[in-house]
Amino acid sequence: MAEIAESPSTTEHPLGTVGASRSKASSSALRESDVDPKTMRTTTPGLKRLFLTFSVLLSFLLGFPFLWKTVEIYRSPLPFGDMDALSKQIESSPLQFPCHFQSVFLNFDSRSSGGILDPRELRSSILSEMTKLTSQTLERQCGSCGENFTLSVVVDSGDRACRQSDERHGNGLTPNCSYKCGALGALNLGDGEAVDEALRSALDESCSDYGGKLYTVVVVNGDGAGEGPKALVGKHRHGWISGRELDAEAMIGRMAEMFVKIFMNGGREDGAIHGEFMPVGADGRVVLSFSLLNANPDDWFYDWDFQKLDDTLLNPVIEALKPIANISVESQVLYHTPKSSFSYWDESLGSYIFSTKDLPFFVNSNEWHLDTSVAAGGRTKILQFVVYVPSANECPLSLQLPSGEISKTNGFISPMWGGVMVWNPQSCIKYSGSGPPARLLMHPDDLHRIFEVLMGQLRQLFGLKSDSIYVGAADVLSRQHTCFNLHSSGTTLGSLSRLVQSLPRMIIKDEIGKQVKFSLEAAQLAQTNASVGLYEASAASSRQARSLAEDAFFHPSIMSVSYFSFEHCFAVYSPFFLPVSLHVLLAALREWRRYKQEKAKYVRWKVKQVKAA
């Protein structure tokens, strides 16, 4: 068996032996037969395999960004920093409004008051009284006048000197806003209405829109009736103290009290209104729903001319409350609506009595279908005003207070729900004719009285006293509502930002982004308006801020149950891509390694050739 030298092929031969090259002549270059395929090769390795595998890998790599983009979640960019900043800012620095006060001393000549009154001294003493009173309550309360209120004092002694304390600079009051000397002539102090009108025309209301409201108290030293000094508050932003032989210093306390308690705090002891007396819906709307309830129409049933009342009595109130809430009104008449509490006959008082203990059970929600409003949207607040006409076997029906006396109004409210008033017909004689009784229209006087009570209840529901009639009360409401709305929008936006950041895979629509942006702008506007002193404008923009913030927070697409976590997505996609991509990767690596090996073999052969040459 001689060794047969065979020439191996150019590609690796599975039977190529190692020593086959020895038989060759050493003079010639190494022939292919000398090459051991396992360590050397004579040609450069081809790139086809490498190209094939790497192209597949490259296509995977190129496709990955497209996949990522298609599973990306659209999140409209929300200004988280601004939202958190707003909520922090509102909590840390409560909103204070500028208020302007003015006091006028009329007819205090030097004879009666023992010396010439100095306006500056009066001013400083009134200021100290007022600061004493305001420090009793929480000074830094939101919506209060705070420490930046201004006070000016005018002493008008008839035709002679009219001295004023200097308080013109820096508070933005135009000169014709303050009291003009000699504007108030002789006042007929007996007639309150006339005094009110005279004061109103003298104190020129038209300037009050700019720079805050001006509240005035006039002390009139006249020859009124002989009793002590009387303090009265008018319908507009002024009040007066009148009496005879008044001492100016003694009046300072009462004047300060009037400024603080009536004009600053709206007649309440503390300045703040609690949340349950702010029945404004989250979209800034309130629906007043008036219902006339006939308990038993077989006895009698009443109807009312609501349209006339709406025009004459309701519209002014709605106009006055316009900055606080957008109010709409509806009315209905219901039949067969008995109440669910019991009453008993009291001989001494001559009527059926229900007490204050029965009040929580008066409203019979099973039979009284009050909430059938179509005017109200999802986030509007409805306030029910119910006029209850009792049946013949409970007529007349009166409310007895715990003190034993009969209530004059026969009505009560439930905060955030509305008010009820019981109206007894003129005569309680049961209808005994045949057939149904005729429809009786309520007399306009009765209706007027009923509406007075209902308007008092409306004031109560908004946190004021039921008989407060002055415009200053609306100012207090504007301030408090501005505060409340800003606070609410701040907390809502803060909650929204926390919620959105805690759900990183939730889609945030553009609409939400827009609402948040507009809400922040409205809140900013409200704060600027408040600092300047525009009460109504700040109330309106704060209401808008709150409604937009609530719309954003309660957007129906923010439901965590609809969005999957990242682990879920990974679990869905990985069975498709992970095994395949692993194989592709491994193949590419293997091909790369093989190419390197072949390259090394070729290099070795080359080296050997060079050495042999």
Add this chain to the structure above:
Amino acid sequence: MRSKLPDAASSRKMAASSAVVAILASIWLCSSIAADASGSSSETTMHTNNWAVLVCTSRFWFNYRHMANTLSLYRTVKRLGIPDERIILMLADDMACNSRNKYPAQVFNNENHWLNLYGDNVEVDYRGYEVTVENFLRVLTGRHESAVPRSKRLLSDEGSHILLYMTGHGGDEFLKFQDSEELQSHDLADAVKQMKEKHRFKELLIMVDTCQAATLFNQLHSPGVLAIASSMKGENSYSHHLDSDVGVSVVDRFTFYTLAFFERLNMYDNASLSRLFNSYDPNLLMSNAYYRTDLYQRNLQEVPVTNFFGSVMETVHTDSAYRAFPQKNTPRETRIRTGNTAEDDSRRSILTDMTKAECPFTRIVSSLESKMETVGNLDSLVNYGLVMILPVLVVSVWLST
């Protein structure tokens, strides 16, 4: 536990002089006021109204008892004063008009058919396939489409007390809706948290009547929430009795005993919540009723059941009409409640740590479970597990070549 305060005050009154009595009384008043003031912020808002959300989550005829449970509670809550406009009733199926119902348009919770629960004035807000987890969470959080009518919304405010009652089939940390999806305990906790942030309730009472109901409360963290469940983890809740005429079980035990408690009450009563909670007897229920009070600040003995189950309106008398002269303010009316302090029920429902004799497999599984519970961050453990897939895959592929 009996309240000893009146006795102490009276004994002191006998023993000390009037000055000492005055000082002690003022100190007690101040401390009680301070204790009240140091409670949660929900103390400062007034309780304005009560709401009830009653959910039945099961379909099919053999789950008749869940519908009967919910309708019985609906009837109770209406009888005690909550109006329809403040009740959201969600029934997942219609048993009254089911073709298998021998008594059409009638639903009973008792085999003697004493009461037709579907009789008069039943207003169902969500019926049939509308009862889904998504709708339920939308009701709680308030995120409806704008076209949803007011009667289907939970329009509560910051002074509302809400009763949430759920019944159906459930298990460990979930409750089954409609036989196709689940409400998990973290979903419920998340919804309650969002409600609290938006001040949609002052206090919330959650009552759940399913198997292993107590696990549904595991993730609750919001203050002002009181929760009671019909059974603990690992226990089933059982039905009370079978009505052979209708052909199915008609009421569950937990709800049956709850109703028995309420049938003794009327609108003017003031039995306390602790009396309700202590009225459940584990022997009769065949499970341990569990209630959770750590998130609730008030003392259960002082809270009347009508705070949640009835309807007490806060009322203020209107002292005067809209006129020009000021009048004196009459003080605000508050409803004076005399708490029922004599608790003489001998039956208790305190949960007991029962050690049962188990087979080794169960022991291993339960020890593993307890170890898992001690792991702090379960999410990161899951992520590590997912990341570990890759090397395992690589190794297996390499081995296969």
